[in-house]
Amino acid sequence: MDKRVKATLVVLITCLLVAGILYAVIKTGPDPDISDNTTPTPGATSSVTPDPTLPAETPADTPEATEETTPEPVEERPGHLVRTDYENYQPNESGEIPIIMFHRFLEEYDGKDKEYTTTFREFEALLEDLYNRGFRLISMKDFIECNIDVPAGTMPMVFTFDDGTPGQFSLIEENGTLKVNPKSAVGILMAFNEKHPDFGLKGIFYVNMDIGDNTFKGAGTLKDRFEFLLEHGFELGTHTWGHINYKTQAKSAEDVINSLGKNQKAAYGILPDLEFYSLALPYGSLPQSDALKAYLREGTYEDIHYRHQSIMAVGSNPSKPSISPDYNPDYVPRIRSQGMEPVLQDLTWWLPKMTSDRMFVSDGDPSTIVVPEGRKDRVDTSKLNGKTLITY
Known part of the structure; x- marks a missing residue:
């Protein structure tokens, strides 16, 4: 064949091959229905049948596809x-609850009432110690109703203050505004609660209304x-009109009624x-x-009716909870805080003995009463008042 003819054929064949390749590329280019945005069209379905032998694809990290887990423990509010992992920390809501009795608070000890005086420094140190040991404050009302709302694993405690002294609480005036005296038990408690909000800002003050404006003496009126x-x-709470000694001074029903009715009537005033x-x-x-x-x-005194849901003693040991078959609301024991001189069965004596195997240990939920199976007989179910008893 003539060389020129051969060269022409080669050129023609090459051109045909190139044209075929270009056509194939154009024909098989990107599918116009697929884009780089992988978000599916709402309502669209896939035409591909998944292979059942292959593991399912992990869904994209969208809020709807996140794994649903319940953290343990649950933190309903700060602290x-x-x-509900009871076996791990062993709550016991049939255990005892300490009710602490305070009287006088001073900047420096004055040599009086050695058993009933606490300095502000000692009170601050006591709060830190109680907090670190796992105690948390509840109100007297919550104690009576066994409405214990403290963090799981902690132990409830009640603070009581007798006599209405200014060291317990008083107000001061600054720039025309009444404020708590920082040098008072309440002032110290409020400052401590700012550092540890889960400790609780609770306490009940038992007052003698016959001393009038000398109750929490300081700025402001008694109403303030x-x-x-x-x-x-x-x-x-009430500490009687006249701070009466019932053993020696109450000779008649009238003596008892007057001491309580007068106090209540003055409070209403x-x-x-x-x-x-x-x-x-x-x-x-x-x-x-x-x-x-x-x-x-x-x-009933004159037109005033009084009724006390709890009657508090003086000294000496932790109290049974109100759901206990042994709880006696007519004589509830208290533990006196240590004064300037230690006394048998005061708070300092008791603290090492108030261990978690003896005390009320909360599950964190006030609507349930959780106890070990072996202690369910320590709960009077007639006193649950709608709460659920759980054993483990």
Whole structure:
């Protein structure tokens, strides 16, 4: 074949091959239905049948596809834990609850009332110690109702203050505004609660209304002082009119009724809805007859009816919870705080003995009562008041 003819054929064949390749590329280019954005069209379905032998694809990290897990424990609010892994921390809501009794607070010890005086420095140190040991404050009302709302694994405690002294609480005036005195038990508690909000800002103050404006003596009126305490979550109880010693001074029903009715009537004169629902017995004293003791619980003075849901003793040990078959609301034990001189069974004596295997250990949920299986007989189910009993 002529060389020129051969060269022409080669050129033609090459051109045909190139044209074929270009056509194939254009024909098989990117599918116009597929884009770089992988978000599927709403309502669209895939035409591809998945291979059942292959593992399912992991969904994209969208809110709908995140794995649903329940953290353990659950933190419902800062510092507050609810736990259901009972075997791990062993809650016992049939255990004992310490109720602490305070009297005088001073900057420096003055040599008086050695058993009943606490300095502010000692109180600050005590709060740190109690917090680190796992105690948390509850109100007297919550104690009575066993409405224990403290973090899981912690132990409830009640603070009580007798006599209404200014070291316990007083107000000062700054630039025309009434403020809590920082050199008072309440002032120290409020400052501590700012550092540890889960500790609780609770306590009940038992007052003698016959001393009038000398109650929490300081700035403001008695009404101002009572309102401040109540607005900040504290409570007020009765300590009798005249700080009566029931053992030696209560000779008749009238003596008992007057001591309590007068106190309640005076409270209504300050705040019309201030009902004293708890009584702290002066000196821990009781009338000598059962007939007179009944008037400690309730009675009527003139047109005033009083009724006490708890009657507090003086000293000496932690209390049974109110759901216990052994709980006696007519004589609830308290532990005195250590004064300038230690006393047998005061708080310092008790602290090493108040271990988690003895005390009320919370599960964090006030609507349940959780106890080990072997201690369910320590719960009076008639007192649960709608709460659920759980054993483990």
